[in-house]
Amino acid sequence: MPLERDELRKARKAHRCDGCERTIQPGETYQYLTGMSIDGDFGAWHYHPDCRAWEVRLCRENGLRHDEWMTLFEHVCEGGPLVLDGAPEPVRARFAGVLTEQT
Numbered sequence: 001m002p003l004e005r006d007e008l009r010k011a012r013k014a015h016r017c018d019g020c021e022r023t024i025q026p027g028e029t030y031q032y033l034t035g036m037s038i039d040g041d042f043g044a045w046h047y048h049p050d051c052r053a054w055e056v057r058l059c060r061e062n063g064l065r066h067d068e069w070m071t072l073f074e075h076v077c078e079g080g081p082l083v084l085d086g087a088p089e090p091v092r093a094r095f096a097g098v099l100t101e102q103t
Contacts, residue, residue, distance in 0.1 A: 006033050007032050008029055009029070010027065015030060019055045021073050022048075031046070032045075033045040050087075050088045051091055054087050055072040
């Protein structure tokens with residue numbers, strides 16, 4: 001996804017993190033991205049900064065280009081808890097319920 005904007009913001013309202021699919025609460029710092037989606041449409045995305053960093057790392061480690069990009073949630077659903085080895089504790093905590101449901 002070619003980005004036009006990548007900036008940190010402080011949430012004034014709740015947003016859904018596009019990485020972990022959990023809520024970004026008002027007052028939390030989040031990463032705001034805009035640009036062209038894979039479908040060629042303009043889009044905006046909201047991320048916990050640590051979720052975005054881990055998602056980027058996983059996609060790069062797996063050689064995924066922008067047209068093959070997988071969200072952090074997709075990585076966890078396909079790869080299970082191993083994809084979170086070494087992830088920051090807040091990222092792992094956001095997936096605690098998801099990982100319990102998979103086992």
